[in-house]
Amino acid sequence: MMNEHLGPSIIVEIEVFRVPPRWVFVRVETSDGLVGWGEGTLEGHTEAVEGAYKDLVERFIGAQADNIQDIWQTAYRGRFYRGGPVLMSALSGLDIALWDIKGKKLGVPVWQLLGGKVRDRVRVYGWVGGDNPTEVFEAAKVRAQQGFTAVKMNGTDAVAWIDSPSVFNETVTRVKDVRSLGMDVGIDFHGRLHKGMAKQLAKLLEPHQPLFIEEPLLPTQPEEIADLSRSVSTPIALGERLYTRSDFRPYLESRAIDIAQPDVSHCGGISELHRIASLTEMYDVALAPHCPIGPIALAACMQVAITAPNFVIQEMSWKIHYNVSLDPTSDADLHTYMLNPEIFDVKDGHVALLKGPGLGIEMDELKIRDASARYVENHPAWRNPVWRGKDGSLREW
Ligand SMILES: [Mg+2]
Incomplete structure (x- = not known):
């Protein structure tokens, strides 16, 4: 009215x-x-x-x-x-x-327009380690001091289609170490493994009770992921490379996933994230929006998280290794372009409800204009690395 x-x-x-x-x-x-x-x-x-x-x-x-x-x-x-x-x-x-x-x-706030809140705060997780992780244990301790109770880490470095089983030794140790801190740990396979290797790693990790394993295989393989899902008790998460409800459909119908991870900046925005949340709920699948990117995406994810009954945990890119910029004069991170960075404070593993109108985030427009002009003029856009194995053949990043 x-x-x-x-x-x-x-x-x-x-x-x-x-x-x-x-x-x-x-x-x-x-x-x-x-x-x-x-x-x-x-x-x-x-x-x-x-x-x-x-x-x-x-x-x-x-x-x-x-x-x-x-x-x-x-x-x-x-x-x-x-x-x-x-x-x-x-x-x-x-x-x-x-x-x-x-x-x-x-x-x-947007969550009021989506039906109101179903929770009073939003559980979040941060990242530990890089693509070639060392000192993961120390990094996890820092996360705990920052207020996190859950972290995510990459499962492996580059792995051949079929590789030596010994490539997994370090992974299991790292997961055990971080779990010993009392933290929950999600393991991102990053689509790096093919099924002959992925099923081995999933089995090795199972006794250490990861919170989930993410992209155990590439998102081109819904049926193979469904097979893997039946072979381990660990929840299977996937969805950052799926766009719209339609892309989630085969994963839901084949019972391949336990956690849907749509990325609000890829799946169709708040409108489609909200619809995917509802669709996945029907299949008894949880929602954990993917968000290794910026503050506006995080605020958008949180708006849906606050109102989705099947939401479980939100990814947060604060101090993620990808935030190391190509622009050496910039140390841009999650809070850099915000006028109200305190809205993302992490306490006891959670972020408080966003209270402001709209997304609840206030952007520093002058800083954005200035940073963008300098960045576009002086630096190429970000690219992920292209990995090759010892024989020169391409490997998944
Ligand atoms: Mg991922």
Whole structure:
């Protein structure tokens, strides 16, 4: 009712900012002076997403920002080609910004618009180690001091299609060590293993009770992941490389996963994350939104986490190793572009409810504009490494 009195908010500007360490922020402004922020980060494919925004800008300047569902449907279905990481990441950023605008317009947090809260705080986990992890135990102790009760780490370095079983020795020790601190540990296989190796590692880790194993195989293998899921008691998590509800469907129908990990910046924004949460609930699958990226994405994930009954834990990129920037003058991290960084304080393993209108996050626009201009001028966009084995053949990163 309030909305009717307020009148329509017409989109007058959509701006895209590439900022260090590897993020893409979207700023949407409306005719009534509202500003919403979104994040369409697609790690390693920044320019492709920027290109996709050209089409969204062309189509949605002049559209009514209030009609999020219609804009989402038009962006997704209005062109012949749809889905996939590039188009969906661009749409995700726009969708998140529109929810921010709607919440600000109505003066409520987005989670109020999604049905209200079902919890009073949000459990989070941080990362330990890098791609070639050493001193993981010390890193986990730091996480515990920071307030975390759960961490995630990569399972292995590069592994051949079939490799020596000894490549797993170190992994098991690291998991045992961190578990001895009383912390829960998620293990990200990162799609690096093929099934002959993945089933061995899953079995070796099972006695140490990981919180979950993530992307045990590449997301091209739903049936093989379902087989693996039947062979171990550890919860299987996956979803960062799935876009829209449709991509989750085979994983749910084949009973392949126990935890869905949609990434709000890739899956279709807050709109689609909320719908995926509901879909997965029907299959008795938990929700743990993936988020190794920026603060706007984290705030967007939290809005859904607060209202989704099957939510279990939220990834948080604070001090993640990927935040080491290509720009040596920048030490950009989760809080760098925020005016209210305290909203993400971690206490007893949890972050408090976001209370501000919209996403609840206040962005430092001047800093974003300045950092983006310097970054684009002086540095290439972030790329993941390409790994090759001893024989020169390509390995999964
Ligand atoms: Mg992952």
